[in-house]
Amino acid sequence: MIPVAEVxxxxxxxxGPQEWWPAEGAFEIxxxxxxxxxxxxxxxxTAIAALKTxxxxxxxxxxxxxxxxxxxxxxxxGFYRTKAARLRNLASFVTGHGGVGALAARPxxxxxxxxxxxxxxxxxxxxxxxxxxxERRAVVVDAYLRRLGQRLAGGASAPQDIRLxxxxxxxxxxxxxxxxxxxxxxxxxxxxxxxEPRCGECPIGSRCRTGxxxxxxxxxxxG
DNA sequence: CACCAGGGTGGTT
DNA sequence: AACCACCATGGT
Numbered sequence: 103m104i105p106v107a108e109v110x111x112x113x114x115x116x117x118g119p120q121e122w123w124p125a126e127g128a129f130e131i132x133x134x135x136x137x138x139x140x141x142x143x144x145x146x147x148t149a150i151a152a153l154k155t156x157x158x159x160x161x162x163x164x165x166x167x168x169x170x171x172x173x174x175x176x177x178x179x180g181f182y183r184t185k186a187a188r189l190r191n192l193a194s195f196v197t198g199h200g201g202v203g204a205l206a207a208r209p210x211x212x213x214x215x216x217x218x219x220x221x222x223x224x225x226x227x228x229x230x231x232x233x234x235x236x237e238r239r240a241v242v243v244d245a246y247l248r249r250l251g252q253r254l255a256g257g258a259s260a261p262q263d264i265r266l267x268x269x270x271x272x273x274x275x276x277x278x279x280x281x282x283x284x285x286x287x288x289x290x291x292x293x294x295x296x297x298e299p300r301c302g303e304c305p306i307g308s309r310c311r312t313g314x315x316x317x318x319x320x321x322x323x324x325g
Numbered sequence: 326c327a328c329c330a331g332g333g334t335g336g337t338t
Numbered sequence: 339a340a341c342c343a344c345c346a347t348g349g350t
Contacts, residue, residue, distance in 0.1 A: 122331090139332040145348060146331085180347040184333090224333050244331065288331055 103261075104254055106273035106283075112306050113286035120285035123234035125150075128202045130159050131235035135227050136188050137179045149176035161201065164193035188222035195220055210238045225263075233284065239277045241270045242284045246291035254306075 124143075125131045130150065138146040150159065152175035158164045164172070172186040179185060195216075199205050205213060210232060217228040225243065232240040243263045251269070252260040261269070274280050290306075 135331085138330090140330065140345085141332095141347070142330050142349080144330095148348095178347065180330090181332095181345045182347080184345055188333095222333060226332065230331075242331085246331080284331090292331090 103269060106270050109250075109254075109306055110274060110279065110283050110286070113290055114282065117286055117289050120282060120289055122281060122285040128206070128235040129161055129196060132192060132196075132231050133159055133164075133189060135230050135235070136185055136192060136222055137176060139181070139185075139222070139227065141180045145179045149179040152176065152178075161193045161196040164190060165197055167193075185222070188220075191221055206236055210236075210240075213238070214240075230284075233277065233281055237277055237281075239271070239280060241267045241280060243267060244284075244288070246287045247284070249291060250287055 123131050123134065124147075125134050133153070134146055134150055137149050153159050153164075153172070156163075156167075156171065156175065158167050158172065158175065167190065169186055169190065172189060173182050176182050176185055176189070196202060196205065199216070205216070208216070213236065214228055214232055217223050217231055218225070223231070229240040229242045232238040233242060243266050247266055247270070248260065248263070251266045255261055270280070270283065274283055
């Protein structure tokens with residue numbers, strides 16, 4: 103498989119700095135990480151803005167907030183009943199562990215285990231929080247990275263998550279670069295892949311085609 | 326009308 | 339381990 107550093111350089115040259123995570127502070131990033139699940143960042147951002155107007159992007163405030171109020175604020179992000187309960191639980195978790203600062207003092211494996219114990223936090227969200235909120239070395243394995251790996255495998259069976267972790271984690275040393283790499287993979291993956299001429303502008307290579315397959319295309323995309 | 330968006334959970338096979 | 343239904347809104 104092509105070294106991940108080469109892919110990183112190509113994506114960075116093509117797309118430039120992504121400046122993730124667009125948020126103010128670690129707790130806001132955690133809130134955003136839950137809100138953005140299965141929705142667009144735009145919808146999540148609208149929800150965060152509504153929470154902010156009520157001063158709820160704060161563990162102490164959010165923990166004691168009325169569930170119906172939280173639901174009303176975050177409705178735009180979808181799954182609002184589920185997410186409202188998860189957000190309030192997140193706030194209780196943070197205050198219960200002495201605040202963001204106390205959590206930040208914990209070693210990464212321990213912190214990751216704590217995050218995974220939260221309702222609504224799976225591997226992807228946990229690693230995103232570790233990477234963007236706590237600036238730890240973490241590899242975010244999401245649908246975009248899986249598709250990238252599958253296509254770079256070139257017809258072979260899709261790499262498992264653990265393989266993708268090793269490929270990225272062993273090839274990119276610094277947390278800020280892992281940060282940028284993940285954002286670039288998402289940015290690149292969101293681009294529609296033209297069936298003709300085979301993603302000719304793809305910075306990774308002509309066989310890559312990591313973009314979404316163009317809608318209604320007959321010959322492009324998958325592969 | 327269908328499909329997708331910066332997933333996770335709980336249940337079934 | 340793989341697969342499934344469900345959660346729910348907003349944009350194309």
